[in-house]
Amino acid sequence: MADRGANEHSLPDDWPADPDPILALNRIGSFDWDLASGLMAMDGQALAVFDMRPDEYDDNPETLSPRIPREEGRRLDEIVAEALKEGAENYGAYFRMRLRDGALRWTHTQGYIRRDEEGRPVRIVGLIRDATQELNDTTARSRRIDRRRREAGIVQSTTDALAGARTLGDVVEVLQDPLALERLGAVGIALGLLEGGRVRLRAAGPALRFVSEAVPIRLDEPFPITETIRTLTPRFIESRAEFDRRYPDITGHLWRSGIRSAAYLPLIAQGRAVGALAVLYGDDTRFGERARTLLIGLGSAIAQSVQRALFYEQEKDLAEGLQQAMLPRTIPAVPGAQIAVRYRSARAGRDVGGDWYDVIPLPGGHTGLVIGDVQGHDTHAAAVMGQLRIVLRAYAAEGHPPATVMARASAFLRELDTDRFVTCLYADADLTTGVLQVVRAGHLDPLVRAADGTCTRVPVPGGMPLGLSAEFGEAQYPVATVELDPGNTLILCTDGLVERPGDDLDDGFRALARLVREGPAEPDALADVLCADVDRRDGQDDVAILLMRRRAGATPAAGGRLRQHVAPEDPEALAGARHLIRAAVRSWGSGERADEIELAADEMITNALMHTEGSAVVTLRVLTGTDRRLRVEVEDTSSALPRRREAAEDGVSGRGLLLVDRLADGWGVEARGTGKSVWCEFVVPPGPATAGRGPYEERPGGG
Incomplete structure (x- = not known):
C-alpha cells in the first residue's frame, strides 16, 4: 500500500479548493435574502455582476431597482411569487439588467427557498451570474444548427420536389422555381445536356438569354459548362475578375445579364456525364468548403433525376411511336x-x-x-x-x-x-x-x-x-x-x-x-x-x-341510292329500314309528300316479307328529268307477280298495293333474274340549288 501510494501523484496542499474562490473564478456571486426583514446580503462578486461597488449597496433590494428595467423586474417578481406560492424548492430566470453606462446585458439567477417546520418560506439563498457569453454561445450554436438544417433542407426539399418529376420539363420547372432559387441565393440556373457529343441548353432562362437553346454547343468550346462536362470536375467562379481572367469571350454577355459569379456542377449518373448544371449569382460569392459540399450534393441529386427523365422520355417516345405506327x-x-x-x-x-x-x-x-x-x-x-x-x-x-x-x-x-x-x-x-x-x-x-x-x-x-x-x-x-x-x-x-x-x-x-x-x-x-x-x-x-x-348544306352522293336489306321475321331490321326511309326522304327534300312516301314504302316492304320466303331489299333514288321524282324499289326473291285487289270489309290485308296505287304518281313491277322488283315514284319539289342534276340525283332509267 505504501509503495503504491508513493507512486501516485501528490495532491496540492490547497486541495480541495474552497467554494468561494471557485464561484469567484467563474464570475458567479451569491446572495442571502431574509424574507422576514426583507434584507438581502450580497457578496462582492454578486455586486460586480450588477456593476455596483460595495459602498453603493445597503442590503436593501430596492437599491437594485435602477439596475433592473421595470418590465424585467415585474417578470422576476412574478416568477419568485409563483415559486413561493406553489411550494417549489427553487426557481431560475434569465433577465436583462442595465449597466452603469446604460448598456443592457443578460443575467441569470438561481434561488433556493428555505422553509420553516410549517412550510412557510423564510429565506432564499442563491446565485447570480453574467449570462452574456452563455447566451451568445447558445445563439451562435443555434445559428449553426439552423444553418446546417437550412442547408440540408435545400437538398432535401429539392430532392423531394424532383421525386415527382417525370420529364425534363418537370425537372426544369423544379429548378427554376423562385423559392428554390431564393434558398440558394441564386438569380438563375442553366441546365446543359450532353446529346451526341454536343451540349444543348434545356433551361437557360432570362439570365442567359444570349444563348440559343436551339443551337447545340460543341463540347470542345471553351465555356465553363463544357469544361465541367469534359473534366467531370465542378467549377466555382467567385467574381467578375475571375470570369474575365478565365472566360473572356463570354464575360460581356454575363455582365449584361447581371451575373457575377457561378457554380458549374457536373451531372454524373452511373459513372458517365449526362450534362452540367450552372447555378448563377448576381454578386461576388465566396464558395467555402461547406457551400461547395452542398452544391455538389445538390448536383448529384439533380443528375439522378435528369437521367430518370431521359429514360422516361426515351421509353415514352418509343411507346408512342409504336402506338402511332399501328x-x-x-x-x-x-x-x-x-x-x-x-x-x-x-x-x-x-x-x-x-x-x-x-x-x-x-x-x-x-x-x-x-x-x-x-x-x-x-x-x-x-x-x-x-x-x-x-x-x-x-x-x-x-x-x-x-x-x-x-x-x-x-x-x-x-x-x-x-x-x-x-x-x-x-x-x-x-x-x-x-x-x-x-x-x-x-x-x-x-x-x-x-x-x-x-x-x-x-x-x-x-x-x-x-x-x-x-x-x-x-x-x-x-x-x-x-x-x-x-x-x-x-x-x-x-x-x-x-x-x-x-x-x-x-x-x-x-x-x-x-x-x-x-x-x-x-x-x-x-x-x-x-x-x-x-x-x-x-x-x-x-x-x-x-x-x-x-356539314350543313350540300348532301354528298352515296352511289346514287340508299339501299337496305330487311331480313324476314326480324322486327328490328324492319324498324331500322323504316327509320332509314324516313330520314332519307326528309333529307332529300320531299316536302309535304314525305309521309306518303314512307307509308307506300312500308306497305311494299311488308308485302314482300309476308308473301315471299326470303329477305327484301329496299332502294331509294332521286330521279331528275322533266320532274324531280323519288323512286322506291323493293326487291324480293319470288317470281310471282303481285296484283292489286280490294280488301274485304273485315279483312286485314289486301290494301297494300291499293294504297301504293292511290298515293304514288306511278308504280309497277319489273322481273329480275332472281325475283322481281316492285317500284313506285313520287313527284317531289325541286331540291335546293337543283337547276340541273343534283350531286346525288340520277337520270330516269338510272336503275
Whole structure:
C-alpha cells in the first residue's frame, strides 16, 4: 500500500479548493435574502455582476431597482411569487439588467427557498451570474444548427420536389422555381445536356438569354459548362475578375445579364456525364468548403433525376411511336363531313396502350367509324389492337352489316388465343341521310353535339366486349339507329377522356358534355380542347378521340341510292329500314309528300316479307328529268307477280298495293333474274340549288 501510494501523484496542499474562490473564478456571486426583514446580503462578486461597488449597496433590494428595467423586474417578481406560492424548492430566470453606462446585458439567477417546520418560506439563498457569453454561445450554436438544417433542407426539399418529376420539363420547372432559387441565393440556373457529343441548353432562362437553346454547343468550346462536362470536375467562379481572367469571350454577355459569379456542377449518373448544371449569382460569392459540399450534393441529386427523365422520355417516345405506327397513317376525306382524330398516351405510364380509332370507306358511299380499347397497357395490347383493327376494317369494307362486322371481329379475337378482351363501337354512317347504324361492344356510349352547342349522351344498346361475347356464346349485337342532322357532331372516345379519379362514369359524361358545349364547333379545334383537358388532368389512361361533324348544306352522293336489306321475321331490321326511309326522304327534300312516301314504302316492304320466303331489299333514288321524282324499289326473291285487289270489309290485308296505287304518281313491277322488283315514284319539289342534276340525283332509267 505504501509503495503504491508513493507512486501516485501528490495532491496540492490547497486541495480541495474552497467554494468561494471557485464561484469567484467563474464570475458567479451569491446572495442571502431574509424574507422576514426583507434584507438581502450580497457578496462582492454578486455586486460586480450588477456593476455596483460595495459602498453603493445597503442590503436593501430596492437599491437594485435602477439596475433592473421595470418590465424585467415585474417578470422576476412574478416568477419568485409563483415559486413561493406553489411550494417549489427553487426557481431560475434569465433577465436583462442595465449597466452603469446604460448598456443592457443578460443575467441569470438561481434561488433556493428555505422553509420553516410549517412550510412557510423564510429565506432564499442563491446565485447570480453574467449570462452574456452563455447566451451568445447558445445563439451562435443555434445559428449553426439552423444553418446546417437550412442547408440540408435545400437538398432535401429539392430532392423531394424532383421525386415527382417525370420529364425534363418537370425537372426544369423544379429548378427554376423562385423559392428554390431564393434558398440558394441564386438569380438563375442553366441546365446543359450532353446529346451526341454536343451540349444543348434545356433551361437557360432570362439570365442567359444570349444563348440559343436551339443551337447545340460543341463540347470542345471553351465555356465553363463544357469544361465541367469534359473534366467531370465542378467549377466555382467567385467574381467578375475571375470570369474575365478565365472566360473572356463570354464575360460581356454575363455582365449584361447581371451575373457575377457561378457554380458549374457536373451531372454524373452511373459513372458517365449526362450534362452540367450552372447555378448563377448576381454578386461576388465566396464558395467555402461547406457551400461547395452542398452544391455538389445538390448536383448529384439533380443528375439522378435528369437521367430518370431521359429514360422516361426515351421509353415514352418509343411507346408512342409504336402506338402511332399501328394507328391509321391518314384519315380518308369523307364527302359531306369534317373528321378529327386524336390519340394521347397516358402521362403516368410509359407502356404502349391499345386504344385506337379508324375511318373506313364502305360500299354505297357509306363511312365506317371505329373506336376501341384493348385491355392492358403493354406491347401485347398494342399487337392485339393492330391485328383487330386490320380485321375489323376488312370485314367492314366487304359490306357486311354492322352487327355481322362486330360478331366476326369477336370470333377472330377469340381465335387469337389471347386473354385480352376489347371494347369497341362501330358506326355505319350514311351522310346522304344522316343515319348512323351503331353497334356497341362493351364500349362507352357516343355523344352528339347539336348545331346550337347542346351536347347529349346517346344511349345505345350494347353487347359484351369483343372476345368475351364469342367465349360465352353471345355473339348477337343489337343495332341502334342514330340520326345526325346537318351541323351536328358525333363524338366517339375511349374511357380515358371520361373517367376522372373520384367521380363515377355519369359525372365524367356530364363533365365531358359541359366541355364540349363550351368548346368550339369546328372538330379539329374541339379535339384540341379535349386533349388539353386530358393533359391538364394528368391523365392516367390512354385516350383516343374521333369526331365527325356532318356539314350543313350540300348532301354528298352515296352511289346514287340508299339501299337496305330487311331480313324476314326480324322486327328490328324492319324498324331500322323504316327509320332509314324516313330520314332519307326528309333529307332529300320531299316536302309535304314525305309521309306518303314512307307509308307506300312500308306497305311494299311488308308485302314482300309476308308473301315471299326470303329477305327484301329496299332502294331509294332521286330521279331528275322533266320532274324531280323519288323512286322506291323493293326487291324480293319470288317470281310471282303481285296484283292489286280490294280488301274485304273485315279483312286485314289486301290494301297494300291499293294504297301504293292511290298515293304514288306511278308504280309497277319489273322481273329480275332472281325475283322481281316492285317500284313506285313520287313527284317531289325541286331540291335546293337543283337547276340541273343534283350531286346525288340520277337520270330516269338510272336503275
